[in-house]
Amino acid sequence: MSAQIKRSVSLYSYQDEYYSGKLDLEGCLAETAKAGATGVELLAEEMIRQFPNPILTEEFQEQWKGWMAKYGLTPTCYDAFLENRIFDNRTLSLGEQVEMMERDLKLASLLGFQSLRTLVSTPMDVIEGSLAYAEKVGVKIGLEVHAPFSLNSTWADGYMELIRRSGSRYFGFIPDMGIFCRRVPDVVTDKWRRMGAREDCIAVVDDAYCGRVEKGFVKIRYDLNLGKANMEYRNANGLAVLTEQLQKMNAGPADFGYLNSSYTYSWSDPQDIIDNIDHIVHCHAKCYNTTADYRETAVAIPEVVAAYRKAGYDGYLSTEYEGGESLRDALPVDGIEQVRRHQEALRRAIEVQ
Amino acid sequence: MAQFQSYNKLLISAEEGIENYGLNGKILGWQFRCQYPSYRGTYLSCIHSMEVYLDGERVPDGDILFYLNGKEFLLSEFPDLYKEYWFILDKAVVRVQKDGGLPAGSSHRLLVKMKHLIPYTGYFGNYLVLDGSNEKMLTVAEKEEAVL
Numbered sequence: 436m437s438a439q440i441k442r443s444v445s446l447y448s449y450q451d452e453y454y455s456g457k458l459d460l461e462g463c464l465a466e467t468a469k470a471g472a473t474g475v476e477l478l479a480e481e482m483i484r485q486f487p488n489p490i491l492t493e494e495f496q497e498q499w500k501g502w503m504a505k506y507g508l509t510p511t512c513y514d515a516f517l518e519n520r521i522f523d524n525r526t527l528s529l530g531e532q533v534e535m536m537e538r539d540l541k542l543a544s545l546l547g548f549q550s551l552r553t554l555v556s557t558p559m560d561v562i563e564g565s566l567a568y569a570e571k572v573g574v575k576i577g578l579e580v581h582a583p584f585s586l587n588s589t590w591a592d593g594y595m596e597l598i599r600r601s602g603s604r605y606f607g608f609i610p611d612m613g614i615f616c617r618r619v620p621d622v623v624t625d626k627w628r629r630m631g632a633r634e635d636c637i638a639v640v641d642d643a644y645c646g647r648v649e650k651g652f653v654k655i656r657y658d659l660n661l662g663k664a665n666m667e668y669r670n671a672n673g674l675a676v677l678t679e680q681l682q683k684m685n686a687g688p689a690d691f692g693y694l695n696s697s698y699t700y701s702w703s704d705p706q707d708i709i710d711n712i713d714h715i716v717h718c719h720a721k722c723y724n725t726t727a728d729y730r731e732t733a734v735a736i737p738e739v740v741a742a743y744r745k746a747g748y749d750g751y752l753s754t755e756y757e758g759g760e761s762l763r764d765a766l767p768v769d770g771i772e773q774v775r776r777h778q779e780a781l782r783r784a785i786e787v788q
Numbered sequence: 789m790a791q792f793q794s795y796n797k798l799l800i801s802a803e804e805g806i807e808n809y810g811l812n813g814k815i816l817g818w819q820f821r822c823q824y825p826s827y828r829g830t831y832l833s834c835i836h837s838m839e840v841y842l843d844g845e846r847v848p849d850g851d852i853l854f855y856l857n858g859k860e861f862l863l864s865e866f867p868d869l870y871k872e873y874w875f876i877l878d879k880a881v882v883r884v885q886k887d888g889g890l891p892a893g894s895s896h897r898l899l900v901k902m903k904h905l906i907p908y909t910g911y912f913g914n915y916l917v918l919d920g921s922n923e924k925m926l927t928v929a930e931k932e933e934a935v936l
Contacts, residue, residue, distance in 0.1 A: 523867035
């Protein structure tokens with residue numbers, strides 16, 4: 436029997452509708468179900484006033500469970516943030532960070548989530564220190580693999596070592612499909628165009644991106660100083676050379692802005708999914724612009740979903756629409772329609788014969 | 789940095805614009821409403837500065853009262869407010885104490901600048917600090933608001 440990949444929606448996708456008052460939390464859940472998803476991913480601070488208090492009440496827990504039943508949804512992933520710099524004068528100590536992680540694991544479990552997303556900026560000691568609690572409450576910690584990071588890299592090796600060392604099944608990866616971009620999303624290019632980027636400069640940046648996709652990106656390495664690792668990664672992938680080239684073309688701020696922006700997307704071989712499937716707990720199906728005929732303009736959905744199928748993945752692919760970020764300063768955003776199209780694109784890729 | 793700036797228009801709510809506020813017919817100052825410019829909220833301790841300019845002139849921080857979660861704060865108190873969460877749908881009321889307020893019906897250029905730290909971006913010491921701003925031409929409402 437072939438594995439069944441399931442579909443989910445991250446409510447991050449509906450941020451514009453939520454802000455404008457068009458959708459409240461229940462409205463977002465209703466739209467998620469309407470789009471054909473059976474799973475839902477939540478950013479609690481975004482949609483629960485007086486976070487985290489309501490989640491601790493039976494009343495809210497019952498209401499949430501009622502919504503899940505009403506809309507036929509399963510809680511998939513709870514997006515945590517580990518805000519370790521809320522004090523003005525210092526970063527939280529290791530113990531305080533572990534406490535915060537445990538708080539979020541508890542909140543996730545109270546609402547029935549199976550996994551918790553943690554960001555790449557989470558110190559490894561905090562993850563290791565929270566594993567026993569994660570196991571206790573039955574919520575897996577998933578480290579987001581967001582561009583410019585990638586699986587099958589020395590960066591990921593550091594975390595693989597943690598998995599081996601701890602022997603825990605409660606820690607793994609959450610790939611973000613932004614690591615499978617064949618090109619810079621068109622809505623991003625258009626935004627920089629509106630801000631004054633020149634066509635000749637855009638062409639230089641786009642050609643260089645295509646070159647990196649063809650040749651393969653030089654991968655980011657593991658370093659405690661992520662900022663430094665990121666800068667080295669960018670230069671290893673041609674940023675310094677391209678900056679010089681744009682300078683010679685008398686490029687303006689928008690051109691350099693577009694160049695830098697192009698380094699926040701990347702291309703990994705979809706084989707990475709197959710190689711690491713035992714440690715993938717969830718997936719952010721990032722999307723930027725899905726056309727009316729269900730093609731994502733940057734992310735290689737068919738190839739990536741094919742890799743998940745081949746690997747026998749039976750977890751969720753969770754739509755995370757981020758195109759609004761490039762539109763809302765000047766243009767209307769339609770998260771509802773973008774999610775609907777993207778869910779259909781995922782469905783077609785999952786059910787392909 | 790042009791990224792993460794797409795919500796800056798929320799720094800000044802166009803819906804309410806500028807209103808005078810007062811008590812028993814005496815106008816004590818003027819106010820506007822402000823939302824946190826991101827897809828999720830923040831603790832007030834992460835707001836490093838908030839500058840208000842009216843017609844190009846900086847309003848002294850000490851003249852500003854900031855109302856959120858049913859409480860009143862001075863901007864100088866922000867560094868200590870690591871438990872005061874600013875939910876994204878909640879509009880803070882920003883009051884500028886000024887006897888007599890602003891003439892009803894007059895138009896003004898209001899500029900708000902906010903520097904705010906994103907507390908989950910810690911790359912070992914280097915946190916992302918966003919520098920947001922929004923400017924709007926607004927007309928002072930005819931009807932005055934009561935003291936909160």
